[in-house]
Amino acid sequence: xxxxxxxxxxxxxxxxxxxxxxxxxxxxxxxxxxxxxxxxxxxxxxxxxxxxxxxxxxxxxxxxxxxxxxxxxxxxxxxxxxxxxxxxxxxxxxxxxxxxxxxxxxxxxxxxxxxxxxxxxxxxxxxxxxxxxxxxxxxxxxxxxxxxxxxxxxxxxxxxxxxxxxxxxxxxxxxxxxxxxxxxxxxxxxxxxxxxxxxxxxxxxxxxxxxxxxxxxxxxxxxxxxxxxxxxxxxxxxxxxxxxxxxxxxxxxxxxxxxxxxxxxxxxxxxxxxxxxxxxxxxxxxxxxxxxxxxxxxxxxxxxxxxxxxxxxxxxxxxxxxxxxxxxxxxxxxxxxxxxxxxx
Numbered sequence: 001x002x003x004x005x006x007x008x009x010x011x012x013x014x015x016x017x018x019x020x021x022x023x024x025x026x027x028x029x030x031x032x033x034x035x036x037x038x039x040x041x042x043x044x045x046x047x048x049x050x051x052x053x054x055x056x057x058x059x060x061x062x063x064x065x066x067x068x069x070x071x072x073x074x075x076x077x078x079x080x081x082x083x084x085x086x087x088x089x090x091x092x093x094x095x096x097x098x099x100x101x102x103x104x105x106x107x108x109x110x111x112x113x114x115x116x117x118x119x120x121x122x123x124x125x126x127x128x129x130x131x132x133x134x135x136x137x138x139x140x141x142x143x144x145x146x147x148x149x150x151x152x153x154x155x156x157x158x159x160x161x162x163x164x165x166x167x168x169x170x171x172x173x174x175x176x177x178x179x180x181x182x183x184x185x186x187x188x189x190x191x192x193x194x195x196x197x198x199x200x201x202x203x204x205x206x207x208x209x210x211x212x213x214x215x216x217x218x219x220x221x222x223x224x225x226x227x228x229x230x231x232x233x234x235x236x237x238x239x240x241x242x243x244x245x246x247x248x249x250x251x252x253x254x255x256x257x258x259x260x261x262x263x264x265x266x267x268x269x270x271x272x273x274x275x276x277x278x279x280x281x282x283x284x285x286x287x288x289x290x291x292x293x294x295x296x297x298x299x300x301x302x303x304x305x306x307x308x309x310x311x312x313x314x315x316x317x318x319x320x321x322x323x324x325x326x327x328x329x330x331x332x333x334x335x336x337x338x339x340x341x342x343x344x
Contacts, residue, residue: 035290036074038062041087041096043105046247046313047224048080054313061307065297071290083221084191088113091283098294099281100314103330104193106279110324116295117280118322120302121315123147124243131169134268139261140246146317148277151242152194154202154270156183157230158258162237166267175269177207183236185217186226190337193330194241195223198272200337206270210337224248230266231256237269243315276326278314295321 040058042051059076066073079096081087084105090096092112099105099113106115123145126137134140134153156162156169161183168175180203188195200211211217218235220226227248229235245262252262280298282291301307302318311317 032067032070032072033289034072034074035066037077038073038075038098039077039079039096040098040100041090042078042080042100042314043084043087043102044080044082044222045241047222050224051080051313052078055310057306058301058310061301061304061310062297065300066293069293069296071293084189088191091281094283094285097283097286100278101281102191102193102278103276103327104197104334105191106281107327107330107334108191110327112284113281114284114286114291115279115281115322115324115327116291117298117319118148118326119277119279119311119314119316120146120148120318120320121150121277122317124150127151129271131268131271132172134271135166135170139249139263140243142243142246148320149274150194150277152198152202152239152272152275153242153244153268154199154237154239155230155245156237156267156269157233157235158260158265159184159233159236162230162233162267165237165269169269170267177209180207180209181213181215183216184234185214186220186229186235186238187211187214187217188220188223188226188239193275194272195220195226195239197330197333197337198275199239199270201333202270202272204336224251227251228256231258241315247315276330278316279322279327280319 042055044051055078059078062076063073081090084102085108087096087099087101088105088109091099092109106113123143125141125143126134128134156166165175165179165183168179187199190196196211203209203211220229220238223240223244226235226238226240227244230238231252245266249262252258252265258265282294299319302311302316308317
């Protein structure tokens with residue numbers, strides 16, 4: 001349920017109740033505004049414990065930046081949603097005030113939240129439509145060019161089927177639907193751009209098929225568990241963001257106990273069109289002044305070395321202002337998927 005913002009001014013005290021943000025604004029106009037609690041939710045694109053540990057310094061950084069902008073934050077509460085959808089629902093319900101969510105999640109829940117910023121990230125050493133190019137030029141390296149979009153990749157693992165698909169791609173052959181449908185796939189939740197939406201578009205463009213038509217597909221709760229299954233051979237192919245293998249290069253050997261490097265054991269078999277970067281979105285009922293302050297604070301944090309270290313957990317390098325229309329192509333993608341799902 002959405003609660004309207006109410007403000008009562010009596011003498012020098014005013015109280016505002018924002019959905020999900022309890023605030024006390026004291027004194028004359030222009031003085032410090034006090035926010036009792038600010039809840040920030042992250043999507044589980046990495047292991048939840050890893051995210052919580054990495055972003056712990058954000059509490060102090062955000063409190064400090066907001067103080068410069070006239071807001072005294074009593075507590076910054078950081079949570080990791082059980083799914084991408086859970087974070088979108090939390091923003092809509094007001095149990096989360098700020099969400100770091102992909103564009104795909106944003107457009108599903110844009111009736112309950114507003115986009116403030118889009119992330120910039122390091123570009124990669126390759127940005128090709130050809131899967132073979134990604135394999136020929138492996139390993140993928142970071143570049144110093146900042147970009148506002150990224151690719152999703154379909155990555156085959158070291159299973160017999162995974163090697164079979166990779167060999168065919170690297171020989172310059174086109175994969176058939178029989179090739180694709182005979183493999184075991186790992187996908188993410190339905191609002192994940194890299195793990196579901198754009199791979200579904202890839203299937204549509206290349207095979208006139210929907211991701212729900214894959215006969216052997218399982219949904220992973222995180223990319224970490226997806227890579228673990230790929231390493232063990234439980235799945236042959238996973239759908240993920242283009243620099244994911246760089247994030248799991250160490251775990252491939254340490255936690256997943258693989259002898260070869262991740263670059264030797266995996267290969268790209270499909271590449272999606274570019275995907276617009278992650279968002280920082282807020283609950284729609286948040287006060288406009290607070291939105292503006294949060295937007296400026298996150299931009300400032302992203303411009304510091306300490307801030308960059310914190311947001312690197314999501315491969316973010318900084319932030320720039322966003323507008324709702326930036327994600328129109330994402331809406332088109334999801335509309336196509338909805339139509340396909342209803343027809344299947």
